[in-house]
Amino acid sequence: MVRDRGARARAALARNHPEFAATRDGEPIGYVCLGNPAAQEWAFETLDRLITEYNCDWIKLDYNLDPGAGCNRTDHGHGAGDGLFEHISAYYRLLERVRAKHPHVILESCSSGGLRIDLGLMKHTHTTFLSDPDWPEHDLQLFWGATTMLAPNVCLHWGYCDWLGEHRYQKFDPRDPSLTRERLDCYTRISMLGGFGFSQKLPDLPAWVAERFAHHIRVYRETVAPFVREADVYRLTDQPKRFARGERWAAFQYAKPDGREHLLFVFRLHGRSRKLRTIHLTALDPAARYAVSSLDNGKLMTRTGAELMEDGIVFELNEEESDLVWIRKEENGA
Ligand SMILES: [Zn+2]
Incomplete structure (x- = not known):
């Protein structure tokens, strides 16, 4: 999925298969309509090839758009009124095909508003990233809401990341000389509420920060992970x-x-x-x-x-x- 309309229009797929585009009243709405069986076949072949060529273990499937009421073309094989339903049903079938052929590959769902966090999709993926930007209060807001529906072990999100620019609402720098252990712990523990991970450059961390991360990884493995997997x-x-x-x-x-x-x-x-x-x-x-x-x-x-x-x-x-x-x-x- 490409957010920028110009980039979307320049994509090879748009030139080679303009008929794959989901449209609403003739206007492109930003995704490949899997309600079209030929597009679904293309999507499977593409994923299958990439997994094989790159020997993938883990794939993140993003969907950063709002599909609205979905595609209402009538040349895709679905009706004018059920384009979104047929697209999502076909997406489920696509994921099942990928899992059947590549059972070791973890499928991580992700979306900012793209109707991609629900129990239907969780039947077909292993885990879900809650939102692209990571900062503490955003993470806690998301985790609080997501766990009204999802188990914590399928929720991924970080307390911070090396993401510069507009999303960096709270400044955090593990190389900051004034950083306290307590603050580092707070930011890191937020990631431990669900699946635990780091999203930053590890090689140039101060020694004490690297040691503290190693400590948190030990605590997660020995103490926290069994709770995340089993507990209410x-x-x-x-x-x-x-x-x-x-x-x-x-x-x-x-x-x-x-x-x-x-x-x-x-x-x-x-x-x-x-x-x-x-x-x-x-x-x-x-x-x-x-x-x-x-x-x-x-x-x-x-x-x-x-x-x-x-x-x-x-x-x-x-x-x-x-x-x-x-x-x-x-x-x-x-
Ligand atoms: Zn369609």
């Missing part, structure tokens, strides 16, 4: 929103299916909020006792489930700082 996620605050709107604290509780272990991520964003915040846990056994330990500061306390749910845990954080807390049910007599 509870959103313990209202939704943070971009541009200093919405909640300025965000807390997510991950509860393992057996209820014995929980993980709690707490973030304080920039903007107006108090330095102290009480977070009330949920989904605990009121009568059981739980050991509560911060991965930063060691053991904090032992409390009953009722106390953790009713009285909560008080956190003290500066802006753009975080905590990661492990809550384990104690055996009887422990």
Whole structure:
């Protein structure tokens, strides 16, 4: 998909197969209409060839447009009223063909508004990138919303990336001499809420930052990943929103299916909020006792489930700082 109309018109496909273009009332709307069987065959052959030639392990399928009501040409094999439905149905079939022929290839869906994050598409892809730009409050707004529908392990997004220009709403530079460990941790932990990754140049990082990344990767693999794969996620605050709107604290509780272990991520964003915040846990056994330990500061306390749910845990954080807390049910007599 090409956002720029001029570039779209100059694309080889536009010259070689002008009949593949989705149009609405004669105007191109920016995508190849897979409701046309010949276009679907071309798309499969192209993907198949690229995967083979480049020995791909992972493909990101972007779709940065709003298709509106879709294609209403009548020479594609679909009707004037069902172009979008036939396009999406054909897209599902295309993905299934790719998966059948290349079962090791991870298919990552991505779209900014292109009707590409839903349960129908999740049946046919492995994971989804929530939005192109990455910065903390944007990420937390998206993750809060996406996890009302999707499991965290299919949500990919980063707390920051080396993306310069218009999307860089919050300046973050891992080479900045004034960068604190707490701020680096906050930005990095945001990526750990779902599938974990980095999107930046690694070779020229300061040594302490590289060591801290290695630490976070270890923590993710050993402690966080099993929760992301298996646990239920509870959103313990209202939704943070971009541009200093919405909640300025965000807390997510991950509860393992057996209820014995929980993980709690707490973030304080920039903007107006108090330095102290009480977070009330949920989904605990009121009568059981739980050991509560911060991965930063060691053991904090032992409390009953009722106390953790009713009285909560008080956190003290500066802006753009975080905590990661492990809550384990104690055996009887422990
Ligand atoms: Zn069409």
